[in-house]
Amino acid sequence: MSEHKSKQQWTPELLDFHQELKDKNMGPLWASIFSSHQPKPRAVPYLWKKKQILEALDKAKELLEVGTGSIDRRAVYLINPGMKHLEPHGWGGATQTLYAAVQALNPGEIAPSHRHMTSALRFIMEGQGASGIVNGVKYHFEPGDYVITPEWCWHDHLNEGNETVLWMDCLDIPFTSALTSSFFELYPQEQQPVEFPDDYGTKRYAGGMVRPISDRKPSPAPLGRYTWDLTKQALDGQSELAPDPCDGFAVEYINPSTGKDANGRVGARMQKLPIQYRGKAHRHMHSSVYHVHKGSGYTVMNGVRFEWEAGDFFALPAWTWHEHVNTSETEEAFLFSTNDLPILEPFGFEREEAYPENGGCQEILSVFEPELSDVIAID
8 A cells, every 4th residue: 555645635625714714814835835936026028118218208308397396306217017016106116126217307407415225326328418416426427327326325416518318217116115114315405515526436446446545445335437438448358258158248337345236235237249149048036127228139038039229128027038139230239237136145046047948049939019018929
């Protein structure tokens, strides 16, 4: 006679008991344990076109004025269809941990100073003449620059030029909101005082990967602005070597006084895809939000092709197969991305896996159609 116990039967009486527990705000653990399990993020792969975002911002520029006594910020945020359950929608997520938006500041406008417990960053998309003050340091914005605002740092923005300036915002709002740890405070005046020379941190770190000896002690923002010129120089230096099979040539922005991610809980990277580069697929536990800085191509996520060009955004949820392709025969592609890796790594949650089939490349089953927010099957 077999010594194995017979398999548990889900009898009507047992199912009635499950409902009884539910009615009493309890639940049966035995009905929730599986032999194997993998993450199933609520966020879904998704892409937002630059044209759609700019149309919304153009309308907002007509209807809204930024400044004290008016609105605090003029920004259109990106809601992942899988994250619409978050309330209020102002804190809606592009992924389960990351909020992303595009902000527009018109000539002469001042976005008033405030601070919050969420980590914030900016990637300057286009336009000249704007700047931001972060904890008493004024940083001038140039397209391609990466600007940080660590948690609880006073920050405000102003546009002293003659054209609208656009930048990407990314914050860890869904994460801090889930922990009910969000604090927000307005500065007593419209702007905080400038206490240091303009672009103070940028000038102190003009030598690249060397640091002033005074920054041997950790500081939250010793370098507040990472210039596009130095970032591209680093990528061009890598280009003399073989590209990574999944990411091409990529760098991440770090705090030079700690060696850790530059902006606390939100990581950021810039990667270059060589001409006609075709990456192999992999997946990892950290989620990302991508902004296409330059170039054109597509990214395959879980078998769906998402075609992108300069100015577009796309969301990569956790544990999603993905591979990047540069379709241009003449132009390199540059992808800026943010991630929640700094949140995952301290807990040991990060995991990565290479795609095991078809030579490392996914079969493309469908193409995402952004205008319809749907996919179209390939014949």
